[in-house]
Amino acid sequence: MNTQQQLRDYFAYVDDQQGGVDTAGLVENDGTAVQVIQPARRRRTPTLAWVAVVAVVVAVLMLPILFFNGSESDVVTTSASTVPATTIPPTTVPPTTAPTPIEGSSEATVEWELVTFDGVSGPLHGDVIAGDGRFLAIQAALEERAPMSEGGGPIDADGDPRTILWTSVDGAVWKYHEIDVSEGNLPFVVGDIDGRVIIRQWQGDDGAFGTGSDGDEHVAYWSDDLATWTPIDFPVMEYEVDGVSREWSPWDLYEVVATDEAALLPGRGFIVRADLGLSAFELIDAPFGMDPTTGEPLGLTDLVATSDRFYASVGVGDSGLSGVWSSVDGIDWAEETVDGAPISEGDIAAGDDMVMALDGAGRWYRSEAGGPFEHVEGVSLEAGSEGHIRIVGSSDGFLLLGAFGFGDDAGIRSLGPWLSLDGRSWTWTPIEGTTADSFGAASIGESILIPTGSWVVEFDGDGNIWSEDWVSDGGWALGRVIPAG
Amino acid sequence: MLTDQTMVDAFTSWAREAEPRIRHALTASFGPDVGKEATAEALATAWEKWEAVRASENPIGYVFGIGRNKARRMSRSRRPVFIDVPVDRLPHVEPGLPAALSKLPDRQRTVVTLLHGYGWTMAEVAELLGLSKSTIQNHAERGLARLRNTLGVEL
Numbered sequence: 001m002n003t004q005q006q007l008r009d010y011f012a013y014v015d016d017q018q019g020g021v022d023t024a025g026l027v028e029n030d031g032t033a034v035q036v037i038q039p040a041r042r043r044r045t046p047t048l049a050w051v052a053v054v055a056v057v058v059a060v061l062m063l064p065i066l067f068f069n070g071s072e073s074d075v076v077t078t079s080a081s082t083v084p085a086t087t088i089p090p091t092t093v094p095p096t097t098a099p100t101p102i103e104g105s106s107e108a109t110v111e112w113e114l115v116t117f118d119g120v121s122g123p124l125h126g127d128v129i130a131g132d133g134r135f136l137a138i139q140a141a142l143e144e145r146a147p148m149s150e151g152g153g154p155i156d157a158d159g160d161p162r163t164i165l166w167t168s169v170d171g172a173v174w175k176y177h178e179i180d181v182s183e184g185n186l187p188f189v190v191g192d193i194d195g196r197v198i199i200r201q202w203q204g205d206d207g208a209f210g211t212g213s214d215g216d217e218h219v220a221y222w223s224d225d226l227a228t229w230t231p232i233d234f235p236v237m238e239y240e241v242d243g244v245s246r247e248w249s250p251w252d253l254y255e256v257v258a259t260d261e262a263a264l265l266p267g268r269g270f271i272v273r274a275d276l277g278l279s280a281f282e283l284i285d286a287p288f289g290m291d292p293t294t295g296e297p298l299g300l301t302d303l304v305a306t307s308d309r310f311y312a313s314v315g316v317g318d319s320g321l322s323g324v325w326s327s328v329d330g331i332d333w334a335e336e337t338v339d340g341a342p343i344s345e346g347d348i349a350a351g352d353d354m355v356m357a358l359d360g361a362g363r364w365y366r367s368e369a370g371g372p373f374e375h376v377e378g379v380s381l382e383a384g385s386e387g388h389i390r391i392v393g394s395s396d397g398f399l400l401l402g403a404f405g406f407g408d409d410a411g412i413r414s415l416g417p418w419l420s421l422d423g424r425s426w427t428w429t430p431i432e433g434t435t436a437d438s439f440g441a442a443s444i445g446e447s448i449l450i451p452t453g454s455w456v457v458e459f460d461g462d463g464n465i466w467s468e469d470w471v472s473d474g475g476w477a478l479g480r481v482i483p484a485g
Numbered sequence: 486m487l488t489d490q491t492m493v494d495a496f497t498s499w500a501r502e503a504e505p506r507i508r509h510a511l512t513a514s515f516g517p518d519v520g521k522e523a524t525a526e527a528l529a530t531a532w533e534k535w536e537a538v539r540a541s542e543n544p545i546g547y548v549f550g551i552g553r554n555k556a557r558r559m560s561r562s563r564r565p566v567f568i569d570v571p572v573d574r575l576p577h578v579e580p581g582l583p584a585a586l587s588k589l590p591d592r593q594r595t596v597v598t599l600l601h602g603y604g605w606t607m608a609e610v611a612e613l614l615g616l617s618k619s620t621i622q623n624h625a626e627r628g629l630a631r632l633r634n635t636l637g638v639e640l
Binding site: 003004005006007008009010011013014015017018019020021023024026027 | 493496497500501504505508509512517520521524525528529532567568570571574575577578579582583597598601602603604629632633636
């Protein structure tokens, strides 16, 4: 039985077991009073121990979230937080939440402007990605599109079934490309390798839902000219489970990462190595990856590439392995260590020849030109803080976005965007007039694109993360990096 | 001008129709126990704020927001808890489905559950969450893929 049918049956059972709220009992007889007739809410009785715990938590939360090259002498204590002793720029970010650029980090500034995609409104589908010397973005389906606000153009008020692929070299001027990939749902851009753009989409009867059914075909296309799109003929991969031959194809192709020599395609429980032309494929038996004997999913959490090396962040999975691994060819992998200790799983980002890793304890590491990782001193994520951070690599540096939350929703705090050209010193570059930060971002050359749409992380009352996903509703900010001096 | 009893009747009528949708939405986000409890409290609050709810362009979304805040305060665990699959009643449902659901990111779980568990349309989910349909589609596709991944590749 497919997944959707299981969900339907399971929640029918949940509904049956749960029962409904008695709405007839919500209002008292006098018509004004309210009576909740459901079982009384569980109330927590404060105890001394509980109060003590809360006090300690509050005290911890008053500590700075991030230190950027900060020493103790750089830090002053305010009534609400401890922040570096410099002026916090006037932005919409609460002043007690954002770390402040400090001495030694003013290596560049960023000027921001809103990106309008040539006046065509409507949400984008998936991320804007940094491709091979350009940005790429796909705009939403026809019913999402609004008429162009000015200047006319390819979209009329009645809607247009065509799919738009936007490309831009500098992030400011965007070029329209019409994509015709026949029936199916709106595609995602999953790679731009050596000038070859790869997109993928679901095709099947469940197109209205856009999620694909289990039997639907998962199709990827490539194009060198953005006009002619050719289906990628993924071969069927064979492997054995308990001596029984099994097959798998196609893959959930969410991204393609590539060095100058090869591409890796992480899929559902597999990593596949391909040549840059995507004409030859090879199932990889990575130590942390595909397990052909069990078919169990990967523990892979992140996969990036510099020009000559792949880096994978691996969570504890069925293999029992965890940490950051690297590989020149995508086949033979070695675990990265610092002073003999492994780097625990976290976020990683890669530029042309640099890679940064943020481990699970909030420590940052960098590696340059394939060399060993080094701990980046003075940059840390305060232990005990709850949040999520994302670093994005580009040919010219790194971009950091993050959000942290404490207490209730009002405590969501922004940590971004920060910029670093070398992975060592960082500059906070707030976007004036925006109130939201997102994790998804793309950077390229001397320009940066960051979604400025919705809040991206939700926190519960205990400061825990409920979602690590992010949303862009079509608002993007373009930043131009202006190196100091 | 409505009399008190007229208002009570109007509210009760609305609550009767809205209750399943609010409960389903909160269940999708927080699990059955907290979801139902939060629904009851949200509906009670809806009566207190009935004028504002009634005037809202999206009353169900409005009350869902109230319920979500209440649910967050009453949740004791980071992840929602879904009831086990009874093998005798649902032999075809993967036993790992409840755990896999609880591990999904909140928004993905909410969207996948409402779309595929409760049969909402994409437009209804988009209206509830105040997001575009394409964003809902993104969440649904990624959530369902992650669910399949967690439950096994052969589903």
